[in-house]
Amino acid sequence: MNWQDDSTATNVSLLAKWAYGAIRPVVRLLRSAGVSQAVILECVKRASAQHDGDKPKGRLGSGTRYQSVLALSVVTGTWARSPEWTDQSGVARELSLRKDDPKGFSALVHSVDSHLNAAAVLKELQQLKLISVDADASHVRLLRHQVKHVGDETFSAESVLRDLQRFAETLEHNVFRNGDGGPRRMQMTAARLSIDPARFADFERFAARNGQVFLDSADDRLNATPEVVQAAGAGYGVGVFVFFEEPPNVKLD
Numbered sequence: 001m002n003w004q005d006d007s008t009a010t011n012v013s014l015l016a017k018w019a020y021g022a023i024r025p026v027v028r029l030l031r032s033a034g035v036s037q038a039v040i041l042e043c044v045k046r047a048s049a050q051h052d053g054d055k056p057k058g059r060l061g062s063g064t065r066y067q068s069v070l071a072l073s074v075v076t077g078t079w080a081r082s083p084e085w086t087d088q089s090g091v092a093r094e095l096s097l098r099k100d101d102p103k104g105f106s107a108l109v110h111s112v113d114s115h116l117n118a119a120a121v122l123k124e125l126q127q128l129k130l131i132s133v134d135a136d137a138s139h140v141r142l143l144r145h146q147v148k149h150v151g152d153e154t155f156s157a158e159s160v161l162r163d164l165q166r167f168a169e170t171l172e173h174n175v176f177r178n179g180d181g182g183p184r185r186m187q188m189t190a191a192r193l194s195i196d197p198a199r200f201a202d203f204e205r206f207a208a209r210n211g212q213v214f215l216d217s218a219d220d221r222l223n224a225t226p227e228v229v230q231a232a233g234a235g236y237g238v239g240v241f242v243f244f245e246e247p248p249n250v251k252l253d
Contacts, residue, residue: 011060014060014158015060015157018157018158018161018162018165019161021161021162021165022161022164025165025171025172026168027040028172028176029168029171029175032175032176057153057154057155058154058155058156058157058160059154059155059156059157060157060158068124069147069156069159071112071113071116071121072121072124072125072128072130072147073147073219074112074113074223075109075112075116075121075125076125076130076142076144076146076147077145077219077223078108078111078112079092079095079108079142079145080092080142080145081145081216081220084111085108092141092142094139094140094141095108095139095141096138096139097122097133097137097139097140098138099118105118105122105140106118109121122140128148130142130144130145130147131143146212146215167187167239167241169185170185170186170187171187173185174186174187183234191243194247204242207240211240211242214238214240215238215240218237218238222236222237
């Protein structure tokens with residue numbers, strides 16, 4: 001697997017496919033709520049005009065494809081949590097960048113997937129600021145193992161649009177499932193309608209710490225199940241999100 005860059009101009013069909021996947025369940029929910037097609041189209045036009053001047057930030061390089069990002073997550077997760085790649089205190093070890101080191105970075109990558117290109121994985125992890133390579137480029141250290149789809153200046157277009165589609169499809173499933181016997185999907189919310197802004201930082205620390213513990217546990221459980229050929233297997237997973245709502249502009253008499 002090699003990581004290369006490409007542009008939106010060469011991926012119009014892919015963008016259309018991902019956009020449809022994200023928009024379709026939203027449109028179904030809106031239509032079922034009584035919103036007409038004309039109103040939906042008008043809202044799309046208004047939203048598009050509102051953001052017409054935004055700078056394009058979506059990354060479409062092959063390294064940002066969903067399967068590539070997923071592979072990176074497995075590499076960093078294995079590095080952070082597997083006893084083979086952590087020290088006695090459970091912290092991810094600093095790894096050698098020598099290709100022939102049986103305990104080095106290349107060995108870690110190939111232990112996850114023998115088809116992965118270790119140099120390409122290293123480059124992508126550096127771009128995502130997940131690792132730190134020392135001055136003489138002999139060793140690499142893991143900074144964090146959570147692979148985020150969004151960077152300072154760009155985001156992985158496919159991964160972000162997939163997340164949007166998944167969340168919309170979960171809401172769609174819960175509304176229209178009609179007691180079917182298929183795999184369950186869940187959307188649960190804990191929220192306060194009014195909260196002191198001074199407490200935001202405290203809650204953010206709580207959510208980040210506990211959310212990551214939950215995701216790591218789910219990741220370990222999912223990865224413990226037997227894998228099947230991709231064409232025959234179904235995807236299953238969990239997601240955690242934190243939302244913020246601006247205070248309503250309510251005028252009191």
